[in-house]
Amino acid sequence: MPSSVPPSTPQQPQRPAQPEKKRAGRDLRAAIGVGVGLGAVILASLFVVKAVFVGVIAVAVVVGLWELASRLDERKDIKVPLVPLAVGGAAMVVAGYARGAEGAWVAMALTSLAVLVWRMTEKPEGYLKDVTAGVFAAFYVPFLATFVAMMLTADDGPWRVFVFLLLTVVSDTGAYAIGWRFGKHKLAPRISPGKTREGLLGAVTFAMVAGALCMQLLIDDGQWWQGLLLGLAVAASATLGDLGESMIKRDLGIKDMGTLLPGHGGIMDRLDSLLPTAPVVWLLMVAFVGS
Incomplete structure (x- = not known):
């Protein structure tokens, strides 16, 4: 008498779990759109x-x-x-x-x-x-x-401000890009877990290269070596400014200071790197090429 038990279905071999891709944590489309709009204004x-x-x-x-x-x-x-x-x-x-x-x-x-x-x-x-x-x-x-x-x-004041803004953005971008791709060693885990030493190296490298180009090409009487020092200083002050506001937000128990800028948070979340960098750039510009 034939058995009524159906033949067992061969089990499919399980595929190994795919590693989860890194995510930026913010709406990049909104962030880029708002960034472009602010930059234009x-x-x-x-x-x-x-x-x-x-x-x-x-x-x-x-x-x-x-x-x-x-x-x-x-x-x-x-x-x-x-x-x-x-x-x-x-x-x-x-x-x-x-x-x-x-x-x-x-x-x-x-x-x-x-x-x-x-x-x-x-x-x-x-x-x-x-x-x-x-x-x-x-x-x-x-x-x-x-x-x-x-x-x-200053006579070339708009270009000085442009260089200040550009170097700060380049520093932040270098830190994000290199840290996101290669970051393994935490920079200040108790303050900002997302920041890495590799990201800081990226910020310094990007800012120094951009600084050398900007001082040589955009600033009256500027020299490329001055731009290297300026970029190094910007990377340091922008990172410290970011860490400083992260410390404030951790103490307050919040992620962002506001919601005014989609993909960015609030105005203060965009000023965190810029505010402490402004006196540094002003001082070095005066020292290098005068007021």
């Missing part, structure tokens, strides 16, 4: 009318201050006096453009004083932490941004 204002670009800096400063103040209030219950910060921050940028470093320092002092006085109109509890955070915000965002406005005052 910045370049158009930079090379057409200097005063318009100063206005762009002031707007970015005010929005950045609003983002920082909002996150401090939400996550730490720190109520930064935003009105004197916004008014003083915009005035700081204009003063830096019109009066140089002296004007920027005076505006910084007056803004800090305004923060202290404005906060006096509310209850005394939390006064010290609120005004401390306010003075920190005044230095971190508008004061550092004034160095971009001060760069602009």
Whole structure:
């Protein structure tokens, strides 16, 4: 009598699991589109009318201050006096453009004083932490941004600002590209787990090459070797600036400072590398080719 048990189906050999591809973690299409749009606005204002670009800096400063103040209030219950910060921050940028470093320092002092006085109109509890955070915000965002406005005052000011922006972007791009492809050794895992030593090497290499080309071709009386030093300094300051904001965001328990720029986060998430790099580039430009 034939067996009623059906013949067993031969098992197919299992395929080895494919390694998961690395992902960037953000919407690259949105990030590229927003980046191109911002770049067009910045370049158009930079090379057409200097005063318009100063206005762009002031707007970015005010929005950045609003983002920082909002996150401090939400996550730490720190109520930064935003009105004197916004008014003083915009005035700081204009003063830096019109009066140089002296004007920027005076505006910084007056803004800090305004923060202290404005906060006096509310209850005394939390006064010290609120005004401390306010003075920190005044230095971190508008004061550092004034160095971009001060760069602009030179005869070749637009090109100096262009080189500053380009080298910072090139440094970030080099760090991302090399770190994404070859990164194995963490740079600062407790602060920013995604950053690697290989990425830092990529940032330095990319920025130094771009710096040599830019100083030789775009800056009056610039030399290629000056560009190498400038690129090295930009890579270092941009990396430290990125790590600094990562430290702030880790303390606040957030991923991004805002959601204003799709694929990028907030304005402050784009200014993190630029703000500490601005005084470095301004100082080296003055040292190399004068003011």
